[in-house]
Amino acid sequence: MPNQATATAYALQPELVGRLAKFFPQATPMRIPVRLSRADGKHTTPVEETVIEFGTAMEVLFALEAPLEFADRVLLESKDGWLQAEASVVAVQYHPHRTVVAARFLKNVPNWIVKP
Numbered sequence: 001m002p003n004q005a006t007a008t009a010y011a012l013q014p015e016l017v018g019r020l021a022k023f024f025p026q027a028t029p030m031r032i033p034v035r036l037s038r039a040d041g042k043h044t045t046p047v048e049e050t051v052i053e054f055g056t057a058m059e060v061l062f063a064l065e066a067p068l069e070f071a072d073r074v075l076l077e078s079k080d081g082w083l084q085a086e087a088s089v090v091a092v093q094y095h096p097h098r099t100v101v102a103a104r105f106l107k108n109v110p111n112w113i114v115k116p
Contacts, residue, residue: 017053017061020093020100027054027061028113032083036064037075039086044075052076055113060087063100068092074103085109 021027032052037044047066054061060076068074072089087103094100 016095016098016100017063020102021054021061024056024059026056030055033079035077039073039075057113059102059104061102063098067099068101083112
């Protein structure tokens, strides 16, 4: 049964992130796998792999198991290296076993999200 519970938790992840996305009217649904690390300006500490579920030109929204707090700095890296950007946590929602986060890029990331 533990595998079934894990599958259910991951299936609910987009729904949880979608609740936070309502506060970001420009947010576009997406599914971009990334590695997330804590950043302090000089060092990075790997946290976990996650998926960006929603994004705007300046923010990304995702869920993870590790706790993050408002103003934490994170480094987001796509597996193929096209996205490598530092962001600051601007919103957090806590759920059992999941933390839903919105983080704002610290610098402009040109063309990271292209809308028709």
